[in-house]
Amino acid sequence: MEIEEIGVVKNRFTEPKSPDHLRKFESTIEVNDEYLDGLEKIENSEYLQVLFYFDRSDDYELIAPRRHGNLRGVFASRSPHRPNSIGSTVVKLLYRKDATLRVKGLDAINNTPVIDIKPYAPPFDRSGNEEIQKNQPRAEIVRLIKTGDLEELLTRAGVLHGHYCPFLALGVMAGQYALNELGGGSGDMEDLIAILETNSCFSDGIQYSTGCTFGNNALVYRDYGKTAVTMAIREGKGIRLYYNQEDYLEENYPDRTDLFEKVVKNREGTEEDERALKQAWTEIAFDLLHKPIEELFKVERVEYPDLPDYAPIYEDKYCSHCGEKYMAPKGIGDENGSNICIPCSGEPYLQLDGSGLREIS
Ligand SMILES: [Zn+2]
Ligand SMILES: [Zn+2]
Structure with missing residues (x-):
């Protein structure tokens, strides 16, 4: 099996940093000239999947404590220390200029070799079956x-x-x-x-x-x-x-x-x-x-906890003031037979907010 570098990452990071930190910044991917034609129409994709090579990570453990401390296998983790040091990240494509792609969200450091780029297509890449x-x-x-x-x-x-x-x-x-x-x-x-x-x-x-x-x-x-x-x-x-x-x-x-x-x-x-x-x-x-x-x-x-009935389906009414539709029991009728919504009526109402449920009058 042979894998060739198709380009290289350029950004301000010369030392490894946490992926969360790296993803906040923009990077450039410089694609090698011989692959330039392969970028045709790439700007039609808002997001790209970038595969790269962690050329500075060597040792790995098949099972080890991962982030947040729990024990996990290397294939159940995103650790950069893996049998084949391949990283994969979805990035936002900001723009392309010739063989240069400006992207955001790449968690690779300066001079990381890039081995493949493809459009990120959620219907295909999403885990599980769409049906x-x-x-x-x-x-x-x-x-x-x-x-x-x-x-x-x-x-x-x-x-x-x-x-x-x-x-x-x-x-x-x-x-x-x-x-x-x-x-x-x-x-x-x-x-x-x-x-x-x-x-x-x-x-x-x-x-x-x-x-x-x-x-x-x-x-x-x-x-x-x-x-x-x-x-x-x-x-x-x-x-x-x-x-x-x-x-x-x-x-x-x-x-x-x-x-x-x-x-x-x-x-x-x-x-x-x-x-x-x-x-x-x-x-x-x-x-x-x-x-x-x-x-x-x-x-x-x-x-047998006390449970409410299924949600009722209420009749619609239209407010004679603002013209907006509301559920019948939530409004007020007046003696002339017109319907008025709660805000137009100025009546107190119930509001659920940060302080809980309270009556506003
Ligand atoms: Zn109204
Ligand atoms: Zn919270």
């Missing part, structure tokens, strides 16, 4: 729930939540645990309901892992301000998890708790503090996944 995806959108998450791959679940929940934090991790853990206990995870348990008692980061972990969301009416919100959730099936079986280790974070990560006070509570953090907190949160979140659920939560069986 399955369309019939069962949560198939992949269900698999992760069944196999207990909390790390991957949390990684993906970050897409919804926007950051990693301890309570997102707790939500993912609670959701995964409860679904498995209920024999769920079939992916289309339509009768599965989550009763959430908080609207903190925990709630995003629950929504992501269980698929019970604000939008699909499988989520019931009770404004108790407790880190707790009850997962239940309509016919009556349920399980409630309540996070009862209130001091766990303070005791185990005291400096990070101080950082939290400074940045979030008092809003006095510098940019540096914010970065440090973000990193600390990410580490704690992934750490937590290794704790047994019973050490973090009080777990109780619940028979």
Whole structure:
């Protein structure tokens, strides 16, 4: 087998750095002249998959602790230390000039040999079968729930939540645990309901892992301000998890708790503090996944929890003031028989926001 270099990476990094750091910067790929024709129409692709050779990484271990400390095989990791030192990254193509490609997101350092470039085409490159995806959108998450791959679940929940934090991790853990206990995870348990008692980061972990969301009416919100959730099936079986280790974070990560006070509570953090907190949160979140659920939560069986009926389909009405359509019970009729929506009526209404559910008048 013979592999030839087709070009080389040029950027400011002469020493290895973390891939996350490298990906924030732009790089240039200088393609060798003899391959110039091979770039014809490449600018039609917004993203490219770049294969390169880690020419400065030598030793590798077949199984070793990877990022976040858990033991994994080399083929189950993105480590640069591999039997064949080939790296592969999807980059954004910013522009092409002759044999030069300007890209963003490449995690290779200066003078890294490039061995192949191809357009990144999500329908072909996406893992799993598209047909399955369309019939069962949560198939992949269900698999992760069944196999207990909390790390991957949390990684993906970050897409919804926007950051990693301890309570997102707790939500993912609670959701995964409860679904498995209920024999769920079939992916289309339509009768599965989550009763959430908080609207903190925990709630995003629950929504992501269980698929019970604000939008699909499988989520019931009770404004108790407790880190707790009850997962239940309509016919009556349920399980409630309540996070009862209130001091766990303070005791185990005291400096990070101080950082939290400074940045979030008092809003006095510098940019540096914010970065440090973000990193600390990410580490704690992934750490937590290794704790047994019973050490973090009080777990109780619940028979016949009080569940609401299926979401009703309401009649439409049009507001005689603003003309906008609303669900009939959400408006107000007046004696002249006209319909008025809540904002036009000036009546008090309920709002769910950072402070929970409250009446605004
Ligand atoms: Zn969060
Ligand atoms: Zn109106």
